[in-house]
Amino acid sequence: MSLHEVFTACSRAGRAALLGYLPAGYPTLPRSRELFTAMVRGTGEGPGCDIVEVGLPYSDPVLDGPTIQAASGTALRSGFRVRDLFDVVSSVASAGGHPVVMTYWNPVHHYGPDAFARDLRSAGGLGVITPDLIPEEAEEWLAATERHELDRIFLVAPSSTEQRLALTAKASSGFVYAASVMGVTGARDSVGAAAAGLVERTRAHTDLPIGVGLGVRSAEQAAEVASFADGVIVGSAFVTRAEQQGPEGVAELATDLGRGVRAG
Amino acid sequence: MAPVRDVSGTENARAHHRDKAVPEGHDPDERGHFGPYGGRFMPEALIAAQDELAAEYEKAQRDPEFVDELGRLLRDYAGRPSLLTEAERFSEHAGGARILLKREDLNHTGSHKINNVLGQALLVKRMGKSRVIAETGAGQHGVATATACALLDLDCVIYMGEVDTKRQALNVARMRLLGAEVRPVDTGSATLKDAINEALRDWVTNVDHTHYLLGTAAGGHPFPVLVRNLHKVIGEEAREQALALTGRLPDAVAACVGGGSNAIGIFHGFLDDPVRLVGFEAEGHGVDSGEHCATLTHGSPGTLHGARSYLLQDEDGQIAEAYSISAGLDYPGVGPEHSWLKDSGRAEYQPVTDDEAMQAFRLLSRTEGIIPAIESAHALAGALRLGRELGPDGVIVVNLSGRGDKDMDTAANYFGLVPEADQEESQ
CATH class of the missing domain: 3.40.50.1100 (Rossmann fold)
Structure with missing residues (x-):
């Protein structure tokens, strides 16, 4: 199933897609596989995440708040290597999930964009979210993702001009990632009012689905975002749940949020 | 300002440079x-x-x-303008080459x-x-x-x-x-x-x-271009002052490089001249120790903090932890124009260890009565090296980018100048 097909299926079911994020290798590689499986499957009383964002832990995550910074650091200290990413992606795919990778650009640059796209595709990855790569700098990446049939998901932000929304949406495939607020990742009490406006502005430039991330942590917030977006992206809340309650907690949150996107 | 065209060197290149009100030809493309x-x-x-x-x-x-x-x-x-000071006694340790200090340490706030x-x-x-x-x-x-x-x-x-x-x-x-x-x-x-x-x-x-x-x-x-342009005044002044003082262009310009702002500022005054531009990076405890921040010497290209440039990274592209005794050089990246100047060969970059820098730090203090920033001491150590290469006919401009008051704790510990250390030694 491609990302397009996942979003289409959700849309036919009259709901938004749920996207869950965790860093690969957190807290350890084996434990990380269990957490992702829980995220995909949910509790059994309800399905889990429609799409799983596998984060590549990075030394300098400038767009992440304290929760994901700390988790990335834990993964790196427990010995995570970039090559392990592909194993984790494979395990998500074999658990029936739809994996995309979320990564800062330097590890991809260093691995070689073409080799990265090739290895990710053969591991079952469907796309890549690149929070610090803008389309103007992505020439090599556009070619690599074309060649290996990977979706490339760029970000738009409340500060994006119309011109940049158009340019970014045009360069994207799979979906467009809309940052709900100006800021870094982390659970928030309320998702910015800017989010609905940004989604609306972005829709004027594209037919691609639009996922909203940054700040969502509860079923209520998921329902709210689901009312205007095609995808609800949850990161830090999953990390916190994984830390406190392990796979059971992650499964519960996935199912709970899944109810949220169905209510939206 | 003194007229500057009556000096030896590549007349055409320099005339081109000096005749333009706003020098061109060294700017990045429109996307930087x-x-x-x-x-x-x-x-x-x-x-x-x-x-x-x-x-x-x-x-x-x-x-x-x-x-x-x-x-x-x-x-x-x-x-401004900051002074250009001839360091006669310090020069005696540099193979007799004339060392001229661009005194950015005398600016308000000390750098x-x-x-x-x-x-x-x-x-x-x-x-x-x-x-x-x-x-x-x-x-x-x-x-x-x-x-x-x-x-x-x-x-x-x-x-x-x-x-x-x-x-x-x-x-x-x-x-x-x-x-x-x-x-x-x-x-x-x-x-x-x-x-x-x-x-x-x-x-x-x-x-x-x-x-x-x-x-x-x-x-x-x-x-990178904004900060460079705001520091270009260093090189423009230094060039005029060196010409006025020595009647010719220097053989080399030396500056320390962390992110590289003082170096790019002084280099830009001399880019179109037949002058060696040498940046000195902090090699900390030496490359073999793994504790250094000589990015251009030992690093490889990557992206960090918004630009593609040389940086210190591991085999996965994770950014390495940098080290230098000098807090201002302790950075695993470097400005992108330096990477370009390195690859194009227009500038060269050499490493200087903590120990070399600290010896130069003390030497300048004792021979000239000027306490430099430890950052700038890396350029001074480099100038000693360049001077010995060039010999008595050489002229080197060193960017003395900052003063050393802020480094007194570090220096006191390094040289054992603190009273507690004296007591321990005497016991």
């Missing part, structure tokens, strides 16, 4: 690329602010009011950093923003930023690695006295790189009313 380096590897959320800054700077450069105001501040507030800060702070006012954030390593850029913010009535928050707040406690007090809030950063290696990460997180959250006053010629476009 110096060859394969530079650009913008940064979040979409910040692109609008970078565009705004670039546009405002374009306008300001053509606005006589801005140009005059910056010129006035540099002259009447910062104390070259004030040039950049005054220019950017004026741009902040023009953009109608009220809050400034900045990173600092040694504290020199933080102090300069806090100073400009006090002068121009701007709110100021400085991010500083926790390790550095200890190494440079005096500068922390200085910034606080000037009205800035200093936020220690305890993530990662708790040094300059991590302070920049935290400043970027603040910026992306508060960008509507906040300017990130980046302290070095690195980061996403337009910062």
